[in-house]
Amino acid sequence: MEPFERYRPIIDDFEAFLGACERPLGNAVRVNTIKASPERATAALEEDDVAYEQAEWNPRVLRLETDSPGSTWTSFHGFTHGQEEVSAVPPVVLDPQPGERVWDCCAAPGGKATQLAALMDDRGTVVANDNNLGRISALRFNAERLGATSLAVTNDDARNYSMKRFPFDEFDRTLVDAPCSCEGTIRKNPDALDNWSEGHIDTIAGIQKGILRRAIQTTREGGTVVYSTCTFAPEENEAVVQHAIDEEDCRVVDFDLELEHAPGLTEWRDETFDHTLEQAARIYPHHNDTGGFFVAKLEVTA
Amino acid sequence: MSDTADDLRKNDGQQFGRLPETDADRTVEGRVSRAAVVDYFEDRFAIPPETFDDYTFWEKGAGKIWLYSGEADSPLEIEAIGMTCLRTRQEHWKPTTDFVQRFGAHASECVIDLDREAARRFAAGEDQELEWDGDWGYLIAAHTVAGEREPLGIGLYVHGELRSMVPKGRQREL
Numbered sequence: 134m135e136p137f138e139r140y141r142p143i144i145d146d147f148e149a150f151l152g153a154c155e156r157p158l159g160n161a162v163r164v165n166t167i168k169a170s171p172e173r174a175t176a177a178l179e180e181d182d183v184a185y186e187q188a189e190w191n192p193r194v195l196r197l198e199t200d201s202p203g204s205t206w207t208s209f210h211g212f213t214h215g216q217e218e219v220s221a222v223p224p225v226v227l228d229p230q231p232g233e234r235v236w237d238c239c240a241a242p243g244g245k246a247t248q249l250a251a252l253m254d255d256r257g258t259v260v261a262n263d264n265n266l267g268r269i270s271a272l273r274f275n276a277e278r279l280g281a282t283s284l285a286v287t288n289d290d291a292r293n294y295s296m297k298r299f300p301f302d303e304f305d306r307t308l309v310d311a312p313c314s315c316e317g318t319i320r321k322n323p324d325a326l327d328n329w330s331e332g333h334i335d336t337i338a339g340i341q342k343g344i345l346r347r348a349i350q351t352t353r354e355g356g357t358v359v360y361s362t363c364t365f366a367p368e369e370n371e372a373v374v375q376h377a378i379d380e381e382d383c384r385v386v387d388f389d390l391e392l393e394h395a396p397g398l399t400e401w402r403d404e405t406f407d408h409t410l411e412q413a414a415r416i417y418p419h420h421n422d423t424g425g426f427f428v429a430k431l432e433v434t435a
Numbered sequence: 436m437s438d439t440a441d442d443l444r445k446n447d448g449q450q451f452g453r454l455p456e457t458d459a460d461r462t463v464e465g466r467v468s469r470a471a472v473v474d475y476f477e478d479r480f481a482i483p484p485e486t487f488d489d490y491t492f493w494e495k496g497a498g499k500i501w502l503y504s505g506e507a508d509s510p511l512e513i514e515a516i517g518m519t520c521l522r523t524r525q526e527h528w529k530p531t532t533d534f535v536q537r538f539g540a541h542a543s544e545c546v547i548d549l550d551r552e553a554a555r556r557f558a559a560g561e562d563q564e565l566e567w568d569g570d571w572g573y574l575i576a577a578h579t580v581a582g583e584r585e586p587l588g589i590g591l592y593v594h595g596e597l598r599s600m601v602p603k604g605r606q607r608e609l
Contacts, residue, residue: 167537168536168537173580173581173583176581176582177580177581179581180580180581203607204607204608204609205609206580206609208607209558209587209605209607209609210536210580210585210587211536211537234506255504256489256504257504257505258505258506258507259505269514273514273515274604276515276518277518277519277531277533278533278536278605280518280533280536280537281517281518282490282502282503282504282505282517282518282537283503283504283505283517284505284515284516284517285503285505285507285513285515285516285517286513286514286515286516287513287514288513288514298508298511298512298513299506299507299508300506300507300508301506
């Protein structure tokens with residue numbers, strides 16, 4: 134937990150934060166509405182005597198009281214998909230509509246891409262890209278198990294992504310759930326901090342900036358880009374969004390989120406960020422007993 | 436119109452090609468038509484053809500048919516579109532388990548209803564002896580979940596035995 138000491142000045146109730154990071158995380162699943170309504174999925178769980186708690190902020194997110202959430206009938210039928218509670222936030226903030234063209238530029242293993250398809254009633258086009266071929270097979274497996282027919286899967290570097298293969302020139306919405314230092318997954322992966330260094334963070338931040346810029350360029354004027362990470366490092370969060378608003382035609386916009394969270398930062402060490410970054414959300418593990426996450430919503434302005 | 440092998444391109448296994456509407460529109464050797472695929476699902480499982488009105492069908496790899504609801508140009512070189520739904524390479528066409536789970540609820544023929552214990556064995560990939568009065572061949576196995584019929588996957592019924600065709604990676608001990 135040593136690397137987290139640098140967040141002491143920015144996190145309220147830092148001791149509660151550290152305490153939460155040391156507790157393992159429970160099992161959460163998302164109801165896959167392509168295959169079952171929340172009512173049907175929960176009825177199936179009840180039939181199998183699997184206890185669950187429905188998240189207040191999202192009735193499609195269930196906390197399961199079982200050690201093997203993958204060995205339930207709901208999982209076999211693709212009614213549910215194991216997905217950390219906070220990881221269900223970015224697609225909800227992106228708010229894709231049926232029939233739209235949506236890009237998930239770092240999509241593997243596909244939890245969020247299939248959630249986007251479900252939010253669109255599996256109508257429209259969800260381009261699920263990942264640069265890692267090994268992880269594409271997991272993405273494809275999950276897409277088929279969950280019955281998502283609107284997904285097109287590509288294997289490319291998002292930073293110089295070509296639109297040539299599609300019969301359209303731009304996306305309506307894009308999700309950048311960026312590769313990151315994963316500090317916020319510490320409750321699931323106790324070794325998440327093993328290779329932690331500020332140099333590593335700076336390297337990843339460079340990649341994140343390239344991906345977010347390309348996402349904004351490929352999204353239509355008036356369209357939406359959501360940037361998210363599962364890390365706390367401001368270098369990978371506010372600083373990346375600041376870079377995007379400096380270099381591309383976009384602005385940070387507000388969104389509703391019924392989970393407890395802290396506002397984005399406007400300063401970190403000797404750096405200052407635009408005041409609009411306060412509209413981003415920092416979700417800490419002690420807020421809602423979840424993993425950690427950062428989410429910012431951008432509107433493309435040209 | 437001529438439909439000899441000389442006029443037809445070989446199937447390119449590296450790219451997705453959209454199925455022709457009918458056999459007469461065929462430009463790739465051995466490629467089945469959309470009409471043939473929709474007819475098969477209707478003839479075998481009584482799935483209404485209009486179920487697929489908003490979907491397109493594609494081939495990538497000889498006889499491997501994919502179903503997709505998004506936008507795309509043909510041909511297309513990407514990793515995947517939608518889901519694999521059918522294999523037409525063999526004499527007997529074989530739907531995939533993932534397709535059956537997604538669209539099997541529209542079927543009313545060649546559906547075999549299993550009790551919970553038989554469903555458990557089917558999901559685990561086991562073969563089992565079962566009574567069945569209908570056609571032999573590929574059947575949709577289903578059971579009741581929360582009061583409604585729910586398809587489990589594809590099975591092969593021959594000689595009094597239902598063989599689970601659930602792929603290894605989808606099998607579960609429940």
